[in-house]
Amino acid sequence: xxxxxxxxxxxxxxxxxxxxxxxxxxxxxxxxxxxxxxxxxxxxxxxxxxxxxxxxxxxxxxxxxxxxxxxxxxxxxxxxxxxxxxxxxxxxxxxxxxxxxxxxxxxxxxxxxxxxxxxxxxxxxxxxxxxxxxxxxxxxxxxxxxxxxxxxxxxxxxxxxxxxxxxxxxxxxxxxxxxxxxxxxxxxxxxxxxx
Amino acid sequence: xxxxxxxxxxxxxxxxxxxxxxxxxxxxxxxxxxxxxxxxxxxxxxxxxxxxxxxxxxxxxxxxxxxxxxxxxxxxxxxxxxxxxxxxxxxxxxxxxxxxxxxxxxxxxxxxxxxxxxxxxxxxxxxxxxxxxxxxxxxxxxxxxxxxxxxxxxxxxxxxxxxxxxxxxxxx
Numbered sequence: 001x002x003x004x005x006x007x008x009x010x011x012x013x014x015x016x017x018x019x020x021x022x023x024x025x026x027x028x029x030x031x032x033x034x035x036x037x038x039x040x041x042x043x044x045x046x047x048x049x050x051x052x053x054x055x056x057x058x059x060x061x062x063x064x065x066x067x068x069x070x071x072x073x074x075x076x077x078x079x080x081x082x083x084x085x086x087x088x089x090x091x092x093x094x095x096x097x098x099x100x101x102x103x104x105x106x107x108x109x110x111x112x113x114x115x116x117x118x119x120x121x122x123x124x125x126x127x128x129x130x131x132x133x134x135x136x137x138x139x140x141x142x143x144x145x146x147x148x149x150x151x152x153x154x155x156x157x158x159x160x161x162x163x164x165x166x167x168x169x170x171x172x173x174x175x176x177x178x179x180x181x182x183x184x185x186x187x188x189x190x191x192x193x194x195x
Numbered sequence: 196x197x198x199x200x201x202x203x204x205x206x207x208x209x210x211x212x213x214x215x216x217x218x219x220x221x222x223x224x225x226x227x228x229x230x231x232x233x234x235x236x237x238x239x240x241x242x243x244x245x246x247x248x249x250x251x252x253x254x255x256x257x258x259x260x261x262x263x264x265x266x267x268x269x270x271x272x273x274x275x276x277x278x279x280x281x282x283x284x285x286x287x288x289x290x291x292x293x294x295x296x297x298x299x300x301x302x303x304x305x306x307x308x309x310x311x312x313x314x315x316x317x318x319x320x321x322x323x324x325x326x327x328x329x330x331x332x333x334x335x336x337x338x339x340x341x342x343x344x345x346x347x348x349x350x351x352x353x354x355x356x357x358x359x360x361x362x363x364x365x366x367x
Contacts, residue, residue, distance in 0.1 A: 003224040007270055012223040016270035020277020021284070022215045023227055023330075028285035030208035035297060035311075039366040041352070042359040051205035052212060053334060059213020060338035064220060072221070079225045081327065081336040083343035091325025091332070092347045094317045096354025100362040102314020105329035106322060107229040109315070110275055114282030118296040119311045126315015127230065131237045133316065134323035138255040145324070150342070158342040166340070192367055195300050 002073040026052075027111035034112065035103025035119055036195075042100060044188035047181035054174045061167070083158075085148030102126070200289040216338050223270060226335025229278060230328035231271035233319070235259055238266040255323070271331075299366060310365050321351075 005012040030052050031037045040046025067073040099105060102123045104112060109127070112120030138145070156166035216226050238256040241249045249256050259266040286292040298307035322328040325347050327336065333351065336344025 002221040004222050005224075007223055007225055009223075012270050013273045015219070015222045016273040017277040017280075019215055019219045019222075019227070020274035020279075021281035022277075023212070023274070024278035024281025024283075025285045026203070026208050026212045026215065026281075027278075028282040028291070029203040029289065030205055031202035033282060033286070033291070036366070042355045043363065043366055048202070048205040052209040053329075055206050055209025056212035056216060057334055057337040059210050060216035060220070060226070060335075061340060063213065063217035064338060067217070067221065075339075077224055078220055078339055080339050081332060081341040081343045083341065083346070084326070085346075087324045087326070088332075088343050088346050089350050091321045091323070092350025093354045094321030094324060095328065095347075096321075096351045097358060098314045098316075098318030098321055099351065099355055100314070100358055101310045101317060101365070103311075103366070104314065104318075106233060106318060107227070107278065107328065107330040110229060110278040111282035111285075114279045115286030115291050116294040118294065119298065119307055122308055122311040123315040123318075124233065126312040126317075127233045127319040127322070128237050128315075129312070130316035130319015130321075131230075131234045131323055132241075132319075134320050135237070135241070135255040139253065142253070142255075153342045154340045155342045155345045156340060163340070193300075 001071060002067065003077050007079075023107070024111045024114060027108055028115060032108040032111055033115050033117060033120070035117075037103075038099055038105065038108060039103040043192070044184045045192050046189065047185050050181055051178060054177065058171060058174055061170075065163075065167070080152035080154070083148075083150045083153050084146070085150065087145055087148065098130075200291075213338075216335060219335075220338070225270070226331065226338055227274065228271045228327065228331030228335070229275055230319075230322035231269070231331060232275035234323065235266045235269055235272055242266060302365060306365075310362075 031048055037046055038049050041049050068075045104120055104123045106127055109120040109123045113124055156163045219226050238249060238259040241256060242260055248254055249260055251257060296304055296307060325332045333344055333348045337348060
């Protein structure tokens with residue numbers, strides 16, 4: 001029964017390398033290696049990022065539940081991100097503006113830098129500077145950084161509905177988003193300049 | 196450019212990416228991540244250049260060197276090496292390898308460079324506060340139905356839509 005290795009196990013480095021290759025290959029193949037694709041989400045001319053992102057989240061989420069039902073994975077052993085209310089929200093605001101300015105997120109910038117996108121290499125340099133700035137100013141908000149700790153909470157518990165109902169709603173909402181954004185994209189992409 | 200292949204169907208790409216994330220959890224208990232490796236690279240540079248700073252237990256990156264740990268000896272570093280390799284392989288197959296600063300024709304190269312640096316800086320700060328970026332703190336967290344993942348993705352895209360108007364000249 002999975003998970004097979006712990007993160008400290010050196011085999012997990014090899015697995016991580018292989019997973020990284022698949023991850024980078026898919027990001028580049030799907031077009032995330034162009035900053036225009038991620039920016040398109042916010043201007044309505046290209047929603048592929050939304051399609052890939054939510055399809056991946058649903059596939060992995062449903063897959064984990066199936067693996068659990070079949071007894072192939074112990075979900076108690078799987079890492080669940082801890083929720084810190086304030087820091088998560090502030091982090092999201094910074095990251096959102098970062099996406100608008102750069103047209104990348106860290107993952108996509110690596111897949112773009114790999115094919116020679118100079119803007120992506122510059123973006124990666126920026127992330128390093130940003131992480132360094134965060135570290136330098138850390139004493140100013142070290143208390144805030146640890147505040148609002150709710151632990152590894154699950155979204156269906158936070159909302160107060162059953163896991164099954166949440167998964168169903170999530171899939172329905174995703175399909176609705178796919179349909180609506182496809183319509184918006186058809187309308188908007190005719191009006192704007194291609195490059 | 197005429198030889199450049201079209202991009203993969205996004206739903207197929209998403210499905211395969213989902214299987215990769217599933218495989219990752221099944222094997223290593225954890226999902227994807229990319230900002231972690233960047234933070235660790237910064238920690239490594241600090242360890243070499245300003246060791247006294249990072250050895251301070253109150254410093255943010257101290258957790259990466261605590262008890263004689265090596266900051267770069269982590270699965271996320273290997274994942275990012277893989278990410279670069281995977282992107283490069285796809286670039287070869289699809290004939291998209293080219294050194295290029297991509298930007299809107301209405302925008303100067305200089306402005307694109309400034310926007311890209313600032314975007315990176317904002318993301319670097321954001322991914323530190325949020326304890327992860329879109330891949331680790333967002334996508335992989337959503338796959339395990341972590342509340343933090345749903346909140347981070349909602350705030351990230353929400354902020355994007357809220358401020359998109361101010362940055363429209365960068366893209367349209």
